[in-house]
Amino acid sequence: MEVRVALIGNPNVGKTLIFNNLTGGRAHVGNWPGKTVEKKEGRCLHKGVEMHIIDLPGIYSLTAHSIDELIARNFIVEEKPDVVIDIVDASNLERNLYLTLQLLEIEANVVIVLNKWDVAKNLGYEINAGELSKLLEVPVVTTIATEKIGMEELKDAVIEAAKIKDGRRNPTINYGKPFDEIILKIASILQKDKDLSIKYPARWLAIKLLEADEEALKLVDKSPCKEELMRQLIEVKEVLGEDLETALAEKRYLIIAEDILPKVLRGARSLTLTDFLDKAFLSKHLGIPIFLALWWALFRFTFDVSAPLSDLIEMLFSKLGVIASTCISNPQLASFLADGIFGGLGGVLVFLPPIFFLFLGLALLEDSGYLARAAFVMDKIMYRLGLHGRSFIPMCIGFGCNVPAVMATRTIEKEEDRILTILVNPMMSCSARLPIYVLIGSAVLGAYAAAGTYSMYILGIVLAVLMALLFRKTIPYFRGKPSPFILELPLYAVPTVKAAVAHTWERGSLFLKKAGTIIFLGIIAVWFLSNYPWEAVHQGGETILENSYLGMLGKFIEPALQPLGFNWMAAAALFFGFIAKEIVVGTFATFFGLSGEAGGELSMTLRSAGILTPVTGLAFMAFTLIYIPCIATIGAIYRETGSWKWTTFAAVYGLILAYIVALIIVTFGRLIGFG
Amino acid sequence: MKQKAEEKHIVTYAIILGFIYTVFGAVEFTLGIYNLFTPIDNASFLGVAPADVFGGFAALVIGASYLSAMSLLKGVRESLGFILVGMLLSAVYGVIYLLIVCADGFRALLASLEGEAWTWEWLMRGSAGTGFLRPEIWLFFISLPLAYLTLRTLRQSDKT
């Protein structure tokens, strides 16, 4: 027997963990057709029954007002899964039941999971699960997902529910006078349309029409009953007023508070650890400094603790490269293997440790519940900068890699706010740019290398802010204030290793898949372009790079960059930085026939070759910070915005801004005598 | 009353810790800023507190959090939260600096495998500034008893 199961629930209820518990962590991630939202599916075998589990987005309600809600709603109504698992946070019963009522109304075959049972207990709540089950006429399973308690009972309940799916109906939710009569009237009109009433539950559709639900209205547009329906609706509006949606929402909460909770919930909230911690984390004076301190700790963790792993990878691949070049006689093949393949793989994987460490750190901050407070604390500032409080987390992620950062903007509801965040995100100096700063810094800035690197990060943030403000003021599309900030603050909890690793892998694998392949191919491209035409380049044991395609490319671009003091090598390196910023250092290394390490030899060579001066070096760093986002990011931007217009804009404004800033640095530097 | 006395002890402990963190934080921060403009090689105060702008800032924040516990004396119960957060930050930094020192050691090991000479330099120098001597590491250990005491107080009050 095969059973199709959908997972649904509010955000923060432990849905991801339960999904992982059920599917053993093996998920197939795709996209909902026609949308940019991710679709996660998995399988679970239990007592001979194969369960196909689909994870629906975390939502508070089933309206037509956001993509997430529509996706969930359409899936339930059109795909008609055998069972819908409604995951309810037991420590937050009242609010979570709102969605449950809507699920019952949409005639989903619901199994309620009361998760975080332990948290509810610790808060002092006593919940009568049996009574809840009786009232709502659906099975209720209590679980503690973090300890895998209740999973077997859940699977059993799902199978049982699937068996009795056909022929059962959910209890009717009564809204009282005058709503119920009107709902019945409209439902009966709807039932005259055979096509519609087979597909959609009449009562549910009637309620949606009363709420002026856009999608529902569209459905009814082609129906023969349309006129009669419209007449009824207009009449109703005249009597009851325009905003039935809010009125019905209020009614639902009333039902929960008066008819359900008193029979099901006992006990009261006591002062919790969360309240204590929030006193400091949300403190007027210490809130932001604490955030900055944690942020710095995250950075240190990301770069300094992961360093030995990067070293290890570097060593491994250069050893492999040496073996390849000594063991293979054909020089072209040897070079391809050593510099191309191994160089390429090494070049990608060396970035893996910092990125994974960053995402691990972020996952810990997020799972502990702190990140929501950080967003809250930064919202004041974000708002004044024309950004939404929710833009905050994507910007944090951007310091690791812009690709998952752009994707993380999905949680921002208002499209204008979302696109603005996406446009400004590439200013966050991703980890790929750091080796460039280190290389140039140690080459030409000497003792001030550290200051140079810090200044790049700060420059990035400053520019991001300026651009956000600029775009808000000048581009009509962005006029207006960011949408209002509403965020639920979860209880603080100790992050579990499992969940943290799962989240880390989720984001890190994105980098690996998207950026990884592109970087690898990019390095191979550099190898090719720098080694061919083979004979011209490799003359008598020497490598004359100016004869290669790479050199020709560099010389071609050179004139445009001359005012900035960049020569053809820098030009070629920048060109490849477009493909992936990680390649810039490698390109320089190729020019000097060295391994792609950012430190030591390469920077000394760079310095002695006199290619860059302190001033032009700084300008180069700034240029790489600002100019065009790498291809992987551009790809992500296109996927998230769905528009060539914005993607091109993102690419172009970066170039222009980079040129201007670099020019300013060079001119200013020359003026004060650094030359 | 016993609880009041215990609370007083906790606050005193926190204030002392807070003061120490603040002092070191100020030193690290100032040295760091100075270092940016007139770089000194391996700058550090007493060989213990390195020049570190952001690290110094962080230590100042930790100090401020502990010091804010003073309002506990005025009866604001939730100020225990400042101590808790101070402890969390102490732990975060203590552990991270420790990890960094270990990472440095690991890198030294890798370098020696590559043929470079082995040094013990990473113990006292390196990415964390002064290696094992970094104050935040020791202050973390010193803050552990405070953590125990505070959590015990919290747990007791829950039983009422």
Add this chain to the structure above:
Amino acid sequence: MFTSPLKSDLRMTAVIPLAMLREKCAAVIVEVDGGMGLTRRLAEMGFTNGTKVEVLHSTPPGPIVVMVRGARIALGRGLAMKIMVEPLEAA
């Protein structure tokens, strides 16, 4: 607009915006003064007329954290200015 009978004429005690409620104070929501989209959004999160809210954190001019229906919700201050509440006596 369909609202509860607590509106206008029957108001005897002071009704203030949620944004002005002090920390640790509780109140009952009387009216939500926004456009339809806003009102609905807030209603979904549990901010409906007659609901009790308690301010957990309020540090002007920043956002405000309230306890509503057992959940902690952070609201921007602009939003909190649009939710009208009637303060309850301190217990």
